[in-house]
Amino acid sequence: MFNNIPFLKRFSTPLYKNTIAFTGKKVLLMISWLPVAIIFNEHVAYVGKIEGSSMRPTMNPSSTSLQDWVLLWKFNVKDNLKLDDVILFRSPTNPNKVLCKRIKAVQGDIVSTRHPYPRETCAIPRNHLWAEGDNIHSIDSNNFGPISKGLVIGKATRIIWPPQRWGTDISKGGRECRMSLITREYDDVEEVKTE
Amino acid sequence: MLDSVKTFTKILSYIIRGGCTIHVFQSTFIEFTETRGESMLPTLNSANDFVFSDKHYRNGRDLKIGDCIVALKPTDPDQRVCKRITGMPGDLILIDPSLKNYYNGNKQEIEFEDSFNKYIRVPKGHVWVTGDNLAHSLDSRSYNSIPLGLVKGKIIAANDFNKPFWENGVIYGFRKIENNYVDEA
Amino acid sequence: MAPPTPILSKDEILRAYKLDKMLKSPDNNCTLKSLTQFECSFDNGLYKCNPFKRIFQDCILSNGKRQVVEMTTSETNEDDSLIDKRRFMDVQADLKRIYEEVQNGASS
Numbered sequence: 001m002f003n004n005i006p007f008l009k010r011f012s013t014p015l016y017k018n019t020i021a022f023t024g025k026k027v028l029l030m031i032s033w034l035p036v037a038i039i040f041n042e043h044v045a046y047v048g049k050i051e052g053s054s055m056r057p058t059m060n061p062s063s064t065s066l067q068d069w070v071l072l073w074k075f076n077v078k079d080n081l082k083l084d085d086v087i088l089f090r091s092p093t094n095p096n097k098v099l100c101k102r103i104k105a106v107q108g109d110i111v112s113t114r115h116p117y118p119r120e121t122c123a124i125p126r127n128h129l130w131a132e133g134d135n136i137h138s139i140d141s142n143n144f145g146p147i148s149k150g151l152v153i154g155k156a157t158r159i160i161w162p163p164q165r166w167g168t169d170i171s172k173g174g175r176e177c178r179m180s181l182i183t184r185e186y187d188d189v190e191e192v193k194t195e
Numbered sequence: 196m197l198d199s200v201k202t203f204t205k206i207l208s209y210i211i212r213g214g215c216t217i218h219v220f221q222s223t224f225i226e227f228t229e230t231r232g233e234s235m236l237p238t239l240n241s242a243n244d245f246v247f248s249d250k251h252y253r254n255g256r257d258l259k260i261g262d263c264i265v266a267l268k269p270t271d272p273d274q275r276v277c278k279r280i281t282g283m284p285g286d287l288i289l290i291d292p293s294l295k296n297y298y299n300g301n302k303q304e305i306e307f308e309d310s311f312n313k314y315i316r317v318p319k320g321h322v323w324v325t326g327d328n329l330a331h332s333l334d335s336r337s338y339n340s341i342p343l344g345l346v347k348g349k350i351i352a353a354n355d356f357n358k359p360f361w362e363n364g365v366i367y368g369f370r371k372i373e374n375n376y377v378d379e380a
Numbered sequence: 381m382a383p384p385t386p387i388l389s390k391d392e393i394l395r396a397y398k399l400d401k402m403l404k405s406p407d408n409n410c411t412l413k414s415l416t417q418f419e420c421s422f423d424n425g426l427y428k429c430n431p432f433k434r435i436f437q438d439c440i441l442s443n444g445k446r447q448v449v450e451m452t453t454s455e456t457n458e459d460d461s462l463i464d465k466r467r468f469m470d471v472q473a474d475l476k477r478i479y480e481e482v483q484n485g486a487s488s
Contacts, residue, residue, distance in 0.1 A: 032212050032216075033212060035212065035215035035216040035218070035219040036211055036212055036215040038215070038219050039215045039218055039219065042222070078272065078273075089344075090254070090342070090344030091320065091344070092320055092321065092342035092344065092382075092383070093318070093319045093320035093342075094319075094320050095254040095255050095320060095342065095343040095344040095346075096254065117384075118384050119384060125269075125270060125381050126270045126271070127269070127270050127271060127272060128269070128270075128381055143383070144383045145381055145382065145383040145384060146381050147342075147381075148267070148269040148270070148272055148341075148342070148345060148381065149272045150267035150268075150269065150272030150344075150345045151342060151344045151345065233420070233427075236418065236420045236427055236429060237418060237420065237427065237429045241427075260415070260436075260448065261415055269381060279417070281415060281417075281434070282448075283448065285446075285447065285448075286436075286447075286448040286449075286450075287393050287397065287399075287447070287448070287449045287450060288436075288448075288450040289434075289450045289452060290387065292432075292434060292450075292452045292456075293417075293419060293432050309389075311390075311452065311453050311454060312389050312390050313387050313388075313389070314387070314388045314389065314390065314392075314393050314450070315385050315386070315387055315388065316385065316388075316393075318382050318383055318385060321382050325417065327417050327418055328417075328418055328419070328420045328429070329417050329418065329419050329432055330419040330420055330421060331420060338381070339381060339382040339385065340382045340385070341382070342382070375415055375416055376413055376414075376415050376436075377413065377414060377415075378411060378412070378413060378414075379412040379413055379414040379435060
């Protein structure tokens with residue numbers, strides 16, 4: 001075909017044919033690695049952008065500064081969710097939305113809730129978490145109750161953008177909401193406080 | 196020596212790429228997985244029934260009341276359950292109309308206390324699920340409605356390996372799992 | 381776990397969601413729908429399943445929103461011709477007794 005149209009005759013030369021074949025092969029090779037990249041993003045690690053002010057001052061410290069990007073660690077995270085971890089999870093009220101909050105209580109704990117939760121306390125069921133934003137104004141477990149671990153997508157381990165926020169410690173924040181550590185009625189409060 | 200290392204890495208890379216492609220296909224499109232348990236009788240058999248789970252419907256996309264779904268169990272997210280949706284967000288439904296109280300002894304009468312008087316409104320972003328075998332199913336009647344984020348797919352068909360390879364024109368008891376929310380005459 | 385959901389009686393939902401008005405108004409296209417599930421018991425090595433029908437009113441309100449209300453009553457499944465209720469209740473009582481025995485055996 002290329003030989004008939006004079007203008008396109010140059011594309012029939014061996015140089016062009018080889019270049020096209022070469023590029024084609026390289027593109028196919030890259031495509032064949034795409035599922036591996038997808039699996040890595042789904043199950044090992046990904047990058048997430050934090051939007052909103054519910055984790056202030058730990059993340060997005062002011063509305064004028066750049067939004068934080070975090071390294072989202074997914075590998076083996078479901079069994080290692082601990083108190084004070086910052087997690088990203090699917091919102092129970094809107095499955096297309098991903099929220100970023102901090103774990104403030106785990107299964108078995110009794111939590112002293114904040115407005116607008118309809119009850120004073122809440123017992124966390126098996127394999128559920130109580131997630132609160134570091135900021136007082138946040139939509140979190142005080143609105144939708146404890147969340148199942150099955151909704152957790154991953155753990156935010158460190159801030160990777162903007163560069164001046166590298167190395168920020170995000171491991172502490174939020175209020176203490178577990179009844180056993182708030183009230184002074186327990187005899188062994190000294191023992192508990194040293195942890 | 197270098198050649199065998201080269202071949203080894205080549206084969207390894209093929210295996211990795213092939214395995215990942217299959218995994219991505221299974222989590223994006225359709226997964227063929229085994230079910231166990233009596234909670235979905237008679238729709239699904241109690242053992243050796245394999246279902247086709249369509250992943251387009253994960254996280255509740257395009258789901259309707261009456262669909263059968265595969266979801267993570269809220270109290271044990273390592274386990275998956277197959278249930279039917281009997282309440283979409285905002286619906287006003289009875290918690291358990293099949294709950295019967297009966298007298299022991301001679302007068303074996305069936306009494307429904309207030310099974311027909313206990314309603315809830317399914318919260319936003321959640322669905323109420325029940326197994327088709329209401330007598331033998333642990334579902335929303337015990338653990339409340341589940342968030343749509345736990346829904347992993349819709350069951351569109353099933354193969355029953357208890358049936359013979361070829362019977363009545365189908366292979367291994369293949370049948371489509373239908374939505375049974377229909378007009379009432 | 382879902383957010384704390386209150387359990388309401390029929391009167392309470394009729395009042396709170398103004399259902400009388402909604403169901404009677406012809407502007408809302410209300411269709412009657414049913415969903416049939418089952419109650420199965422294990423009898424002589426086989427499963428015996430009795431259908432259990434649930435009825436819903438599916439309304440599209442004038443503002444475009446959809447409201448589904450369950451209308452199942454004790455009359456919905458009263459057709460006894462297909463069901464051997466007594467046998468079913470016997471099997472249920474047996475299952476309950478066996479379950480309790482297992483529980484007591486496990487805890488003792």
